[in-house]
Amino acid sequence: MDFFESEIFTYKNNELYCEDVPVTEIAEKIGTPVYIYGKIFFEDRYREFTDAFKEVKHTIFYASKSNFNLSVIKTFTDLGSGVDVNSEGELYRALKVGVNPKKIILTGVGKSANEIKLGLELDLLMIKAESEEEIYLINEIAASLGKVARVAIRVNPDVNAQTHPYISTGLAENKFGIDTEAAYTLYKKQNELKNIKFTGIDMHIGSQITKIEPFVEATTKLADLFLKLKAEGINLEHFDMGGGIGVRYENEKTFSVKKLAEAIMPILKKLDCEIFFEPGRYLTANGGILAAKVLYTKKNHDKNFIVTDTAMTDLLRPSIYRAYHHVQPVKLEIGRNNIIADIVGPVCESGDFLAKDREILSSNPGELLAVFSAGAYGMTMASNYNARRRAPEVLVSGNSFKVIRSRETFEHLLFDEKIE
C-alpha cells in the first residue's frame, strides 16, 4: 500500500512528521483532534504563485475563507499579500492582523448595507458588486458618506468549471455575479453613478478546478469585455481573476500555477493593467492535516468502522461534498493487515464520516490518524454541533510549533447564553 506524503507532512522511520516535528508530540501535548499546519508550505506556495506571474503587474489577495486563522493570514500578508474578505467577520480578522485596508477587497453575493458602509468608511481598495441593486445601494451609501466607492463588477462568464456543483460559481445557473451583457450595460452607466468609480472587473468561476481550459475560456471572455470597455473610454485599473485552482486530494491530475500563467499570460499582457488573484485552497489545503485519535474499532453486519474523536464538526468536506481526504495512521506499524472501513466520528449523524469504504491499515484504540489536505476549508467550516468544542490549531515552523488557536472551552459554547 502506498502512503500519501505531502511536501511537509512526511514519514520518517514510519512516523509522520510536520517538517521536523513528530505529529505524535503535538497530539500528546495539545490533545486531539488538532489541526496542524506547516508555515513553510504556505510561504513556498505563495512565492511559487507570485513568481509564476512576475511578468505582469499583479497582487495576490489571499482568500481568507479557506483558512482565516490570524497567524495564517499574517504568514501571507508578511510576504506582501493582500486579503480577500467575504464578510464583516473576515474583515475584522484581517484588520486584527493589521492588514492595511488598501490591501483588502470585499467580496460577497449578499453584503449587508452595514458591510458596504464599513468597507467605504475604511476605504477598502475595492468592493465587488454582484447585482444591479447592490450597485445602486453602494452608490447611495457612498453618497451619504460623501465618498466615491471603488467598485468592480463580478461578471458571471457562464463557463463550466467542471468541479463539484456546490462549488461551481461561474455558470449561468449559479447565484454569483452579473452576466456579461448586463455588466456591460452597468459599466456604461458610469456617468450616472456619481458616487461610484468603476475601477475593476472581476470573476471567480468556482473552486477546486483541475483543468486549465475553464480559466482560459473565462479569462478570454472577461478580457473581451475589459477591452471593449476600454475602447469606449471606460478604463479599468484592475482585472481580478478570482481563485479556484485545484489541488491534489486523492490522485487528481492538477496543474501548476506556472502552467496556468503560461496559458493565460498572452491574454493578460494585452490588458496592460494590474492583475488580481484570489487564491485560497492552492495556498493552504496541503499545508495542513487534522490529527485524530481512534476511539473504537467495530464491526457491524460485516462492515468495519473506525470511530475517531474527530467529526464532521471539525472537517465537513467529506459529509457535504463527499470529498476525498487521505486518512492514514500517524505511525505505520508494518506487518499489520489492511482493512476496508468507514472512518467516522462521534456525531449522531450517518453523514458524519471522514472516509467511506476506505482501505487503511488496521488500527487500535488510542492510536493516531492523520486526515490530509485539511489546511483549506477545514477549521473555517467547523461547527459546534452536538456541543462539540472546536479543535485547536497549531503552526509548525522547522522543529518547533506554536498553538495559534486553543481548543474551545465549554464557556465559549455558552457565550452570553441566558436561562430565562
Ligand code: LLP
Ligand atoms: N474568491 C472568491 C470570490 C471565492 O468565492 C472563493 C471561494 C475564492 C476566491 C477562493 O477559492 P479557492 O482558490 O480556495 O478555490 N467550501 C468549499 C470551497 C468553497 C469556495 C468558496 N469560494 C470546499 O471545501 O471545497
